[in-house]
Amino acid sequence: MGTFTFEKHERIKKRKDFLRTYEDGTRINSKHFIVILSRNQGGYRRLGITVTRKTGNAVTRNRTKRLLREFFRLNKETLPDSLDIVIIVKKGIPFLTYKNIYEELETLFKESHHITE
RNA sequence: AGAGCAGGCCGGAUGAUCGCUGGUCCGUUAGUGCGGAUGAGAGGAAAGUCCGAGCUCCGCAGGGCAGGAUGGUCGCUAACGGCGACUGGGGGUGACCCUAAGGAAAGUGCCACAGAAAACAUACCGCCCUGGGGGAUCGGCAUUGUGCCAUCUCCCGGAGUAAGGGUGAAAAGGUGAGGUAAGAGCUCACCAGUUUCCCGGGUGACCGGGAAAGCUUGGUAAACCCCAUCUGGAGCAAGACCAAAUAGGAGGACGGUGAGAGCGGCCCGCUCAAUGUCCUCGGGUAGUGUCGCUUGAGGCGGCAGGCAACUGUCGUCCUAGAUUAAUGAUCAUCAUCUUCCUGAGGGAAACCGCAGGAAGAUACAGAACUCGGCUUACAGGUCUGCUCUGGCA
RNA sequence: GCGGGCGUAAUUCAGAGGUAGAAUGUCAGCUUCCCAAGCUGAACGUCGUGGGUUCAAUUCCCAUCGCCCGCU
Numbered sequence: 050m051g052t053f054t055f056e057k058h059e060r061i062k063k064r065k066d067f068l069r070t071y072e073d074g075t076r077i078n079s080k081h082f083i084v085i086l087s088r089n090q091g092g093y094r095r096l097g098i099t100v101t102r103k104t105g106n107a108v109t110r111n112r113t114k115r116l117l118r119e120f121f122r123l124n125k126e127t128l129p130d131s132l133d134i135v136i137i138v139k140k141g142i143p144f145l146t147y148k149n150i151y152e153e154l155e156t157l158f159k160e161s162h163h164i165t166e
Numbered sequence: 167a168g169a170g171c172a173g174g175c176c177g178g179a180u181g182a183u184c185g186c187u188g189g190u191c192c193g194u195u196a197g198u199g200c201g202g203a204u205g206a207g208a209g210g211a212a213a214g215u216c217c218g219a220g221c222u223c224c225g226c227a228g229g230g231c232a233g234g235a236u237g238g239u240c241g242c243u244a245a246c247g248g249c250g251a252c253u254g255g256g257g258g259u260g261a262c263c264c265u266a267a268g269g270a271a272a273g274u275g276c277c278a279c280a281g282a283a284a285a286c287a288u289a290c291c292g293c294c295c296u297g298g299g300g301g302a303u304c305g306g307c308a309u310u311g312u313g314c315c316a317u318c319u320c321c322c323g324g325a326g327u328a329a330g331g332g333u334g335a336a337a338a339g340g341u342g343a344g345g346u347a348a349g350a351g352c353u354c355a356c357c358a359g360u361u362u363c364c365c366g367g368g369u370g371a372c373c374g375g376g377a378a379a380g381c382u383u384g385g386u387a388a389a390c391c392c393c394a395u396c397u398g399g400a401g402c403a404a405g406a407c408c409a410a411a412u413a414g415g416a417g418g419a420c421g422g423u424g425a426g427a428g429c430g431g432c433c434c435g436c437u438c439a440a441u442g443u444c445c446u447c448g449g450g451u452a453g454u455g456u457c458g459c460u461u462g463a464g465g466c467g468g469c470a471g472g473c474a475a476c477u478g479u480c481g482u483c484c485u486a487g488a489u490u491a492a493u494g495a496u497c498a499u500c501a502u503c504u505u506c507c508u509g510a511g512g513g514a515a516a517c518c519g520c521a522g523g524a525a526g527a528u529a530c531a532g533a534a535c536u537c538g539g540c541u542u543a544c545a546g547g548u549c550u551g552c553u554c555u556g557g558c559a
Numbered sequence: 560g561c562g563g564g565c566g567u568a569a570u571u572c573a574g575a576g577g578u579a580g581a582a583u584g585u586c587a588g589c590u591u592c593c594c595a596a597g598c599u600g601a602a603c604g605u606c607g608u609g610g611g612u613u614c615a616a617u618u619c620c621c622a623u624c625g626c627c628c629g630c631u
Contacts, residue, residue, distance in 0.1 A: 118185090
């Protein structure tokens, strides 16, 4: 298994899982995102992304999701095990590049370390 | 050279690294799965969901009314509200563009304000003729008073007329002549229109020519409506399938009734069927399960027919199938455009093209059952044909 | 994917072919020692955008933009 992969069992898919994360998780706000962190029993780090219609048109929504997945794929080793991460994209997001997202989320997760420990 | 019209095409490229979703093959495994190899992976609009179809279910998809849609003609098409060609009308110097373009002499409604009147002119002012009454005149005649006549004028009434009348978006054919008390298509000439008929051309819309009727009839149907044609409803969230265990259940047959349902607004027609008995089968709201799900009115090229839309035929190609929803990220090189700087050059100047460098930008937008159209969005590039204006030879 | 609805003053809504209105709010004046309340007056509008029908369109028709709601 490669280090920078993004497999199916690493995704949050079911509506139930999303709702449980909203209930139990810790919320962190940033300029463009709301990140919710929650412990799970699976032994995996899992990622779920929520992008509503208010964020933009289909191209903007797809691009935002791809960039967030890319960040998870390249940086998941630095995160703790058995963690569910849900990222909600706020509305009115501008056209972002990977660098913008990397910088924003990097500082966000550094600050969050003491919360999850 | 400038300005413009119509139509078509493209809509970033290459490489490296790290990933994502299917297909095929191989290995492994009881199987799920796991590993490896290989090849595939967004658009001209994939969008809006405005039309039309295929497909599926509603037993059948039947008739009539209602409702809805369309509206020049002929053709193309599986079909269409689409497309092509043509006709009429409007716009433009022109290339060309726009056009819901049937019926207002079937009926109903509406036409504010202004105006006599907005549609049955029974019509106000005015004009003309006339009956009755009053007043005036250095007026005329007769004359004691006064009366009669003429002219002007005021009031009340009758008849004729539609020439003229501030208006208004729109005013009851226009101009001229005759005619008359005054006038009027009342009559005539020319012009405009309407209806009917005839001849010629065209499949047809319609076009060209001629004759007759004084026929002159306001606008609005994207107001109701009439006429012609089409139209059952829902939609892949349609719909179908699935191992094991138990109850609720499901299906079939018989009997039974006409409430109720299919049925979407109504009627007809058709069908099912409450409850009961017997027999047979076992599964639902499961698992965000499998199928439907991508080969199709398919694309490309040649030839033939047709003005064209399009059709026929031959060859060739297979080209996304996700379901928290794949098709991406980073780096490098190049391409295109814009701005700025530098250099040599042309020019009186504005400026023009050439070479080099820097910075920035590269649109609109993401398949979700599939096609045919329409509409809308779009950085920039490119090709073809045509028109007008100016200059030079 | 499918279906339905709404855009009018700063706000909430009327108006359905003929000069665009109501309530609340805003501003000014009167009243009061001052404020509130009350009274009087004023300002406020591309009728979401573009085109068409009509003499005339917020209203009718077509296209388009934005917003809201419902259906596994």
